[in-house]
Amino acid sequence: MMYQNCMKMSSVIIKQFLPHTKSVCARLRSPVVCNVFNYSTKVTTTSNEDVLNNLTDWETLSKKKKISKAMKAYLERAQAHDEFMHKQQFEYNIGKRHLANMMGEDPETFTQKDVDRAIEYLFPSGIYDPAARPLMKPPEEVFPARKAAEFDEAGRPHHFLFYTGKPSYFKLMYDAAENIQQLYNFQDKVIRKKATPDPNGKLNLGATVWLTKDQLENVLVEAITDLEYDNFKLVMERLVSLPYAYRIKDFIDKYRKPLASQKFALEIPKPSYDAEGRAFITTYECLRKKARGDVTIRAPGTGKITINGKDLTYFDDIQSREQVMFPLIFTGMQDRVDVECNIEGGGPSGQSGAIRWGIAWSLRSFVDADMLERMQVAGLLTRDFRRRERKKPGQPGARKKPTWKRR
Amino acid sequence: MLSRSWRHLARRYSQATTFRTNENSPAQHSEKQEGLFYTMKPELCKQLFSHGGFPKSFMQQTKTFTETAVMVRQPALDLISCIKASDLNQPAIRYVLYGEKGSGKSLTLAHVLHYAHEDGYLIVHVPWVSEWLRRVPRHKEMSNSQTNEGFVDLPLDAAAWLIHFKSQNQTLLKSENLKVSKEYVWSKREKTEAGSPLHTLVEHGINRVKYACDVVDVLIDEIKMLSSSKQCKTFVAIDGFNSFFYPLTRLSTPTKKTVKPDEVTLTTSFLKLTHNDWTNGVIVVTADQLAVPDDHQESFLPRYLLYKKGFDHLDPFVPIEVGRYNEKEFQSCVGYYRDRLWLRGPPEVETELKFTSACNPYRFMEQCAPL
């Protein structure tokens, strides 16, 4: 029973590579619906065929309804894909219930998150690439989204921009340009009437950014080049800069993604108390480049700094010492706390950067909200995740190229 | 507005009094003057320190500040009180000053030297031992010693030192109380009779550079005898003593063989001097990391720097640690630098400098430089 379950699971989990051609594919149960695909499939027969249909000779009788080869192939493939997706969905649902049973939880309330956790538990993987690890997701997420019928039976495309090759992208640009024009007209009207723009309607784009290239590709189900993405951003920026942009807020919001909420203010840890009754906070995993370490701050202190058992003189150069003192002097806590750190790896810059972040992160618990905001604006609380860029083959360095010769 | 200017004046006045002291005689220095700067007269400086004694950076500072001011610190006060309280009939006590790089050992030594000079000691002062053993310009004048087989002489250095000795002890030598006890024959025509004053010996060494090292040797013997017979009390100060015990020097014979410090005549002379078989004297020595090459500078403790040989030679000794500035000293140093226009800027700079220099005197001076 368990073995069968496992087999079912593995069949769902094993990703299948489907042969894929871009233009003639079916797109089923697509979560984000672009209204470009809602053109109706009207079959317009030619007058010739009408005349011929009325005739009842052998030619007309044997003449079949003209379906273009592309449409035929598409229909076949669509059917196959439909069946396939249906089967996958069925297997996924059954697999989910089996998994819930295995984990001893209620199948009805088994969410996708629980599925992920269960898979990680049952199939622990040491593979670095997340894409290569075992996963179990609803088939819509796993298999590529495909476009609906882009042309009718006679082979006439539905979309008026079909022959550009990227209809949805160009429709989007066209819409944006049209909106800009409309806003200009509206602005002219308002100026003629000598009115002022509505002050409440100002767009607030502080907490959102434009969709990234990959996300835009997902939305449009088309591949986009870098240049096209840049143009998209240019046009949208232009749109947003107009004074009456709030009138098309919905259009703009569709292509903006909210930023991850700031983690610096959430979950500030409470200090624990050691044997002498002094409050202390330890931040582990202080990283910068290749330096790794941890920082402990003890609250009522005198400004003593200990790094790997040594004083601040552990760093010979002034720059590293300044970096270590930066958060303390910025918050003014330099003679009110004691700092104790252990670091290894990396060089002086990396180590001092790691300690700086560690001190700032630990100081969150000892500092009020106002100063916390100021630290955030100063950038002290951002983890510096940059790493050394690798050298590429065919080049002397990461970015340096061999001498450019015109010919 | 008026009150602000009053406060400003009051602060300036209080600042002026908080880092300086008018007590310019080290014999009178006590706990009250701790952390304050006292000035030395220029003629005195020239007499005592014209051929060394102060670190080079300090000499530059004297020129910029147009005065020589030394801070009265705890190690110096300890040393002076020890010397005052010591019984001179016992064999000479040896003190070793140690501390990190730039914590003020040489300046402490200079302070105590000033006290000794005031108190009428006969001063035997080696400003920086590594100058002889490790500072090698293009060509170092060396010769094989005539009196001791297999030993190497440094005639010019010895002559320079004799000049230094002469200028430091001008008054004592001029008074002609100190007489040579034996007769020394240098060559067929030159000899120093017994009973002639000491300064003739010194001058002979300065004039005849060839015999300078031997003169130094003889001089040290004489000084030991004179001290033991209570003719004068001696104060020996050697800076960078641990470079006598480092296995190598930078000298090399014309046959390209590196010379060990034990093969240099000057080494033997001063090791004889620091031996505690004579009375009526004080020996103060510093163990400095800068006297040895960078690979062997792991620690500043005397046990490490003096090696086994030096430790055994100096054992027993009184170790005195020269540490960094404490809070009071730091504040007074800040006040002094501001007064001398060396440090300018808002008061927040002081807190930052305190941490980045870790209160090390030399580093603090270095870091105030570009501000």
Place this chain on the structure above:
Amino acid sequence: MSNHIRHLNKCILRYPSYTLPRISVVLQTREYSRPTSFPDFFQNPIFRKEDQAKLIESSELSKIAALPVKPPAVYETSSVYHDPLVNKVINHVMEKGNKQLARNLVEKAFENIKRSQIERYHLATTPEAKAKIELDPKKILHKAIANSKPLLQLQPIKRGGITYQVPGPITEKRSLFLAIKWLLEATYEKERTVHFPKQFAWELLDAANNTGKVVKKKQDLHRQCEANRAYAHYRWQ
């Protein structure tokens, strides 16, 4: 095969917290590759006390605090003696990434400037003369660079086979760059026995007094521009 992998990676919905830098030739997109710069929606940090005070006054602090902010660089601190111009000069002096040595040299140069200015201060007799002497080496640096910044530059423009040197405007950045470059060039033409900090200190003091090689070079450039005024219209032909 690579096509498949690329497509598969795109299909799996994931929101990476950092995107890749734009590499035009990508053999295999790896979502976990190490980023070397922050994405462009990260704001620049504001850590100087004065700048932050200004923000607090205009009450924009909370708005910026809600956005992600880049961390300050390794050489930037909020301390009072941090100066972006000094840092720029240090960068120009630096060779092969040896920042410590470059910083040391520039600091020694400042020390030399300070010593010579203090000497002059003590030699000056009247309080007015004393007040005129500038003792802060950073201010002297600022003044020197301000005095050696050119206001126009000559651009070679080819018309009818002849290359004319046409005077034209100069951006702030380029002007600053030229000033620092000339100062350093003048310092490199020093004697063998003179050390870099000393020579640099002399050059800075000269430039701050509007004398010396660098200011002469700037004035020569201005004279050339004035002489070539006639060709100025070639910029728009």
